Amino acid sequence: MKKTLMIFLSLAVLALPLLAGGAQEEEGPITIKFWTHEDPNRTTIEERYIAEFEASHPGITIERVTNSSAKMPELLLTAFAANEGPHIFNTQIEDGYAYIANGRVAPIDPVIAGFKSNDELRDSYVKGVLDAVSEDGNIYGLPLELTNWAPYINKRIFRDAGLDPEKDYPRTWEDIVAVSEKIVKREGQIITRRGFDFRYPYYLVSVVPMVEQLGGKLISDDGKTAIVGDDAWLKLLQFMADWGPSGLNLGSPTYKNARKLFNADNNDMAMAMSGLYQEGRIRADNPEFYESGDWMVIPFPQFENAVKEVASAYYGHFYMVNSQKPEREQKAAWEFITYMLSHSEEYLTEVGLIQPTKKLMSSSTFASIPYADVFASDMEKGNIVYYAENSAKIQELIKEAIEGVMLSGISPEKALASLKVKAQEVLDQE
Secondary structure, eight states: OHHHHHHHHHHHHHTSOOOSOTTOOOOSOEEEEEEEEOOHHHHHHHHHHHHHHHHHSTTEEEEEEEEOTTTHHHHHHHHHHTTOOOSEEEEEHHHHHHHHHTTOBOOOOTTTTTOSSHHHHHHTBSTTTTGGGEETTEEOOEEEEEEOOEEEEEHHHHHHTTOOHHHHOOSBHHHHHHHHHHHOEEETTEEEEEEEEOOTTOHHHHTHHHHHHTTOEEEOTTSOOEEEOHHHHHHHHHHHHHHSTTTTOOOOTTSOOHHHHHTTOOSSEEEEEEOTHHHHHHHHHOHHHHHHTOEEEOOOOBOTTOSSOOOOOBEEEEEEEBTTSOHHHHHHHHHHHHHHHTTHHHIIIIIOOOOOBHHHHTSHHHHTSTTHHHHHHHHHHOOBOOOSTTHHHHHHHHHHHHHHHHHSOOOHHHHHHHHHHHHHHHHHTO
């Protein structure tokens, strides 16, 4: 509750008038503060891009600061509320959209990016990619990555459990349960080896699609009603209650993030949900495991009684520029961003990040990445993650409902009733 209150107080401050900034013009050297989320593979290439850019732009210094992706939204809100936000930042669109809505980021001049117009810039990307950062004809962000998730499988653990990973990999959520029951190991009630576990607490990306498979929706098509389709939501909440420690005891948000365990190949995590970028992290963290071929990626599971085939939502980490900074510094910031993003093939091959330009997505480089076809196929079956000024609060409410049934013994019916009321209140405040 304290964290949620802080977020909304900070967003309220974001909506206040800006201090003097954008029109200022100064001479002399400038320093561009660049905040981004941690990724060792990306750090290696971006530090090189900084050195190259500084060499070709005398008088401009780039200060790159990293934080965990989980901490970034809160740090940005605090900084912007104090009118001390960085020049450049990136965050997931469901967290970043509020900055566009409240006028806190500057639009890009398409000429800086090498295009004659915003329409030409927009057309260079896969259809719809820039919709989330477009308002009134302007474009307020460029994608560092467009990401969807699919399950990674450790073949060695499957075989150790008597399963053939090529034949027995799960196609449905019911399969996920059945396979996990064969793989799981415990000491008393403490799980020492999980078959699978969810990406807590990123419920907008991976859990809302499960509801959509069952015919439910987060928000109605007319945008007026939150939490649509009681049967679908109840089935989802019951599934999560059964998954958790008071049910089948197959996983829990109290355990270490499954994705962070997967790369080590320590016989403790058979399946983890992640994006294409995970491949680069496996290669960096555990070259032997990467080269062994004892891992694979499978499509996002569906419920057996799904009424619609829906894969993971996809989200974008978009680079944005602080509109409070002097125009000269805004221009330098956008020049640096476009320089970094001119290396889309290296971002893909070295880090596993998809910058969804039409050129990259149709390239032989993309086609050569292991399991890129799985992610591309799933992306066609997914929707962009819910983004709005209220998306952070909506996700907190879904977290409250899911973790309530998993950890606190709250019934799915009671959790749903509370979720519906609270989500509707948030939606009505828009």
